[in-house]
Amino acid sequence: MFDSFSDGYCPQCLLDDKKIPLVVNQMDFWECPSCRLQCISDGVSVLSIIRERGDGQLKDILATDWIKRFTLSRTKRNDITKSDGSTFRNEEELWGYLENEVEG
Numbered sequence: 001m002f003d004s005f006s007d008g009y010c011p012q013c014l015l016d017d018k019k020i021p022l023v024v025n026q027m028d029f030w031e032c033p034s035c036r037l038q039c040i041s042d043g044v045s046v047l048s049i050i051r052e053r054g055d056g057q058l059k060d061i062l063a064t065d066w067i068k069r070f071t072l073s074r075t076k077r078n079d080i081t082k083s084d085g086s087t088f089r090n091e092e093e094l095w096g097y098l099e100n101e102v103e104g
């Protein structure tokens with residue numbers, strides 16, 4: 001199920017209809033306990049998908065308690081902590097980013 005907004009669930013796993021809350025990791029990024037996708041929030045309205053996977057060092061804080069209707073975005077190539085300002089208009093764009101820009 002594609003959604004251009006996030007309520008704190010892993011956007012990659014949602015495409016497989018799995019609702020898995022992101023969890024804070026030791027880098028203070030949001031990380032999926034299943035596929036290790038990492039995201040970073042601006043704390044206000046944007047959740048950006050990081051191009052590198054995490055390593056599973058997770059804390060006990062769920063994104064579903066903090067993220068409500070945040071806009072999904074990509075991160076910059078030269079700064080994984082910053083949104084590049086783009087959004088995903090459809091499932092194909094999100095899959096393209098996950099498959100071509102994010103490490104496997």
Ligand SMILES: [Zn+2]
Binds near residue numbers: 012
């Ligand atoms: Zn995931």
